Amino acid sequence: GAADVQCDVVVLGAGPGGYSAAFRAADLGLSVVLVERYATLGGVCLNVGCIPSKALLHTVGVAEAAQSLASHGFSFGKPEVDLDALRAYKDGVVSKLTGGLAGMAKARKVKVVNGNGQFIDANHLKITDAKGNAQVVKFASAIIAAGSQSVKLPFLPKDPRIVDSTGALQLPAVPQKMLIVGGGIIGLEMGTVYSALGARLDVVEMQTGLMQGADRDLVKVWEKMNAHRFDNIMLETKTVGAEARDDGIWVTFEGKGAPKEPQRYDLVLQAVGRTPNGRAIGAENAGVEVSDRGFISVDRQMRTNVPHIFAIGDIVGQPMLAHKAVHEGHVAAEVIAGQKSYFDARVIPSVAYTDPEVAWVGLTEDEAKQQGVAVTKGLFPWAASGRAIANGRDEGFTKLLFDAETHRIVGGGIVGTHAGDLIGEIALAIEMGADAVDIGKTIHPHPTLGESIGMAAEVAHGSCTDLP
Ligand code: FAD
Numbered sequence: 001g002a003a004d005v006q007c008d009v010v011v012l013g014a015g016p017g018g019y020s021a022a023f024r025a026a027d028l029g030l031s032v033v034l035v036e037r038y039a040t041l042g043g044v045c046l047n048v049g050c051i052p053s054k055a056l057l058h059t060v061g062v063a064e065a066a067q068s069l070a071s072h073g074f075s076f077g078k079p080e081v082d083l084d085a086l087r088a089y090k091d092g093v094v095s096k097l098t099g100g101l102a103g104m105a106k107a108r109k110v111k112v113v114n115g116n117g118q119f120i121d122a123n124h125l126k127i128t129d130a131k132g133n134a135q136v137v138k139f140a141s142a143i144i145a146a147g148s149q150s151v152k153l154p155f156l157p158k159d160p161r162i163v164d165s166t167g168a169l170q171l172p173a174v175p176q177k178m179l180i181v182g183g184g185i186i187g188l189e190m191g192t193v194y195s196a197l198g199a200r201l202d203v204v205e206m207q208t209g210l211m212q213g214a215d216r217d218l219v220k221v222w223e224k225m226n227a228h229r230f231d232n233i234m235l236e237t238k239t240v241g242a243e244a245r246d247d248g249i250w251v252t253f254e255g256k257g258a259p260k261e262p263q264r265y266d267l268v269l270q271a272v273g274r275t276p277n278g279r280a281i282g283a284e285n286a287g288v289e290v291s292d293r294g295f296i297s298v299d300r301q302m303r304t305n306v307p308h309i310f311a312i313g314d315i316v317g318q319p320m321l322a323h324k325a326v327h328e329g330h331v332a333a334e335v336i337a338g339q340k341s342y343f344d345a346r347v348i349p350s351v352a353y354t355d356p357e358v359a360w361v362g363l364t365e366d367e368a369k370q371q372g373v374a375v376t377k378g379l380f381p382w383a384a385s386g387r388a389i390a391n392g393r394d395e396g397f398t399k400l401l402f403d404a405e406t407h408r409i410v411g412g413g414i415v416g417t418h419a420g421d422l423i424g425e426i427a428l429a430i431e432m433g434a435d436a437v438d439i440g441k442t443i444h445p446h447p448t449l450g451e452s453i454g455m456a457a458e459v460a461h462g463s464c465t466d467l468p
Contacts, residue, residue, distance in 0.1 A: 003124065003138035005111065007033045009336055010125050010139040012117045012281060015043020017313030017325030018145030019101055024333035025143075026108040033137050034110050035117040035127055040098035041105065043147055044314075045322040047094060048166040053189050055093040056169070057353050059086060060196030064355065068392065081197055087171050113137070118282035122306055126282075141308045141336045144288070144296060145329065146281050148274040148314035153181065159244040162268045165190060175199050175266030177231075179251055181239050183210035185352045187271030192354050194267070195229035202263065204234040204253060211352055215364045218415040221395055222358050234258065242268065276315045300342045302332040310336065324348050347411075349427050351420035356396055359423035362411030362430050363401055374404035375411075378436065378460025380452045382416050387447035393417045398452035400426065400439070402460050407435040412456075418449055425453055436461035 007030075011022045014036035022034040040047060063079055105112050115129035120136065128134045150164040160172065168190045174197045180187040183205030191201050203210065210233070211219045234257035241252040248264040278294035289305045290296055296304055296311040304311050310332040313325030327345060334341035349361040368375045382388035382396040396416020403410050412426035429439055439457035444450050 002136070004135040005033055005113070006138045007031045007111070008139070009033070009141045009143060009333070010035060010117075010137050011143045011145055012125065013043060013145035013147055013277075013313070013315075014038075014041040014101075014112070015145060015147045015313060015325060016045045016322040017147070017329040018043065018143070019105070019329075020326040021143045021145060021312060021329030021333045022110045023104060023108055024330045025336060026110050028333065028337035028339075030333075030337055032108075032110045033139070034105060034112050035125065035137070036112065036114055037116045039114060040095075041101040041112065042094075042098045043145075044149075045325075046097050046101070048169055050322050051097060052090045052094050052169045053165075053186075053193070054353060055090040056086070056171075056193045057189060057355075059089065060193050061355055064196050072392070081174070083171050083174065083197075090169070090171075119286035119288070120282070122286045122309065142286070142310065143302075143329070143332045143336070144278075144281065144283070144304070144309065144311040144315060145313050145325070146277040146315050148276045148320055150270065151273045151275050153239065153270055153272060155240070156242050156268070156270065157244045157249075159249065161244065161249050161266065162242070162270065164270050168194070168267075168269050173267075177248075177265050178202070178267045178269065179204065179239075179249075179263070179265040180269050180271060182270065182272040183207075183233075183235075184212065184271060184273070185350075185354075187269060188352060188354050190269055190271065191229065192226070199267070201230045202232040202234065202265070203230060204237050204239050204257075206236065206238055206255075208236055210235075211358060213350060213364070214352070214358050214360050215366050215399070215413050217365070217397075217399070218358050218360065218413045221397070221415040222352070222354055222356060225356055225395055226354070232257075232259070274314060274320050276317075278315050300344065301335045302328050302343060303335070319348055319350065321348060321350070345431070347427055347430050349423045351423060353420055356393070356416045357419035358413075358415045359419040360411070360413040361423050361427045362409075364411055364413065365399070365401060368401060368411070373410075375401040376404050376407065376436070376460050377401055378456040378458070380456040380459055382449070382452060384455075385447070385449065385452050387449055387451070388416065390447065391417065391449075398422070398456045400436070400453070400456045400460055402436050407437070407461065409434055409436070409439065409457075412453075414452075416449065422450055422453065425450060429453075 115127040178199040180203040237255035237257040243250045250262040276294040278290040302310045312328035314320040331341045347362040352358040378400045382394045388394040401411040436457045444454040
């Protein structure tokens with residue numbers, strides 16, 4: 001059929017996966033159309049995910065840190081919170097970044113088309129804008145980067161006091177009592193924000209512990225430091241119903257930690273996971289296979305079952321993380337440009353940007369135990385770190401796991417302030433096949449939190465650590 005635009009590559013969705021793929025493809029000389037239904041680029045991560053949540057966490061973190069300085073000789077009054085100003089700060093951070101992306105797209109001559117994209121066949125995508133105007137793009141290759149959305153619990157009533165992460169990030173008001181449904185990273189990050197603003201928290205989690213995926217020894221430190229935020233942590237418990245009344249949302253629970261009576265909340269955050277957008281892009285018209293749950297399977301070059309159509313990011317599966325989407329986007333663009341790229345990252349780091357932060361990468365100690373993998377552990381408590389003590393935050397620790405035979409590093413976890421910034425070094429060490437001696441003999445600057453990584457390696461290979 002007739003096409004309005006022709007290109008080498010069409011990228012469907014402008015989240016971290018999509019814009020990274022589009023930019024890499026353009027840098028490699030391909031003509032690129034980037035399709036996005038929303039007015040701004042950046043997808044979930046920039047608009048309603050990673051970035052706004054970190055703008056809020058940064059602000060409340062500084063406020064809480066300031067409040068903790070009384071014993072250092074600095075006292076402040078009770079903080080006064082202006083929610084409108086906080087919201088404006090967060091929105092400013094987001095628009096700086098989305099605006100930057102628009103500039104980068106322009107500089108690379110990536111053509112951005114706004115509207116809802118649907119495949120017509122294996123070489124045509126139809127894009128319909130909000131006014132109903134449609135145009136057709138004819139493409140040689142496509143990259144599906146349509147992302148995911150939060151799972152909605154079907155039995156929760158429609159009510160402005162029941163929100164998902166997007167709603168919570170809008171900071172409608174500070175509730176007195178808030179329920180977090182789902183004790184994963186997103187729920188606990190948002191809980192941290194609302195708690196610092198003055199809300200009392202309950203959390204309900206179906207599994208046996210919060211922050212699944214992280215080793216329990218890391219999580220325990222976070223739990224100890226955050227116990228004051230929670231009235232009730234309900235584990236192995238499900239939310240089974242809710243009723244919206246004038247005085248609040250009354251929630252019913254079932255399971256091990258369930259209160260017998262319904263509980264009243266001013267705000268309920270649903271953070272029970274994310275579901276891929278694969279069933280709403282017309283994939284069937286292009287012959288691309290999509291699972292019942294909406295995921296698209298790909299090979300190590302990010303190719304779907306249709307060889308010239310690729311998929312990346314949340315829509316291809318776990319872990320649903322921005323840095324994974326970006327890496328996959330680069331692979332897909334490079335393959336389309338004729339390079340022999342593969343997704344062969346050994347590890348993908350995970351970070352909870354809570355306070356303290358919890359970060360882990362590669363094999364965890366719990367997984368090593370379950371899988372019967374013999375590992376040597378090097379653990380360095382921050383109570384022995386000069387910098388952590390000077391910071392007044394020595395509750396954390398750095399843990400490295402080494403293959404018991406080769407002494408190569410296979411995993412690591414950090415709990416403590418800035419753990420997320422520190423975990424990258426462990427990821428690099430794993431990618432490079434470093435062993436305990438390589439890491440221990442690398443001179444780290446003193447006094448830093450990063451030093452704890454070298455110290456943990458020395459603990460594992462048996463040297464003394466004598467620098468506080
Ligand atoms: P998305 O970011 O979901 O982007 C997909 C885009 O495609 C969207 O803009 C959507 O509008 C568009 N789209 C979909 N269908 C169509 C269509 N038919 N036509 C046109 N456009 C379409 N990850 C981290 O790594 N670190 C974090 O700190 C972090 N924090 C998070 C906090 C929150 C509150 C949430 C919700 C998520 C967070 N994530 C974080 C996860 C991260 O946001 C996602 O992993 C990431 O955005 C996935 O990128 P993506 O490119 O696959 O898709």
